[in-house]
Amino acid sequence: MSSKITCYLDCVSPYSYFALLYLERNRGVLESNHVDIDIVPVFLGGINVGSGNKPPWTLPAKSHYSKYDSARAKRYFGVPGIQTPSFFPILSLLPQRALCYVKEAHPQQFIAIFLDIFRAMWGNGEDVSKPEILIEVLQQRLKKDAVQEVMEKANSAPHKQQLNDNTKEALDRGAFGCPWFFVRNSKGEEEPFFGSDRYVPSPLSPPSFYHTIQSCHFSCIPFSAAAGGWFERVDPRSVRHPARNGGCRLRMRCEL
DSSP states (O other): OOEEEEEEEOTTOHHHHHHHHHHHHTHHHHHHTTEEEEEEEOOHHHHHHHHTOOOGGGSHHHHHHHHHHHHHHHHHTTOTTOOOOTTOSOOTHHHHHHHHHHHHHOGGGHHHHHHHHHIIIIITOOOTTSHHHHHHHHTTTSOHHHHHHHHHHHTSHHHHHHHHHHHHHHHHTTOOSSSEEEEEOTTSOEEEEESGGGGSOOSOOSTTEEEEEESSOOOOHHHHHHHHOSSSOOOGGGSOOOGGGTTOEEEEEEOO
């Protein structure tokens, strides 16, 4: 069985942006180790309601902490210029529904368009929930007729339902925020992970699981879990990295 990382994202979440950036930077490493990646658009507002969670900015303590956490995250992920737009938060239903259709009809451009939407909102301060803004973003990758089709499909019943189904799937898998990862290793064992903080080396690993990183920024618990597995000793030489990563080596040790 191949390993798989399913990642549930919403463009309204800057940490979802960090997650997608990191996944794409390490796609070659993951695929060379037989790890499939599936990016799933969801509605974070629905996840918050369904799980009973509250956005950080609605709680004073979380809001105070987030300015430190976001600054560290922006440095770590190499996007120091992103800023919270003045119109934040947005109702992200339209762009997320559009992404559901883009994934179906234009799979080769899906990731690039998702990143374009993130950049428009978090880099350029553009309200992608407005149809005219979303159209401009889509036109960077798609022809006029294709953009019109995306906008029509985004407002159609099937793709409204698709976003609902994606969100329910994430909730059924325990999601209470974004990014939400559901990771399956080659033995078929599965575990959830929450948040882009899972990328940073931390002592808070799954039970009896830890890993060390040498010579590269492959410091992600979900990635390590997918590549190696939780309940077996892993020979570090068995985890392959493309030459373009400078021959860096991921070392993992998993004990009962």
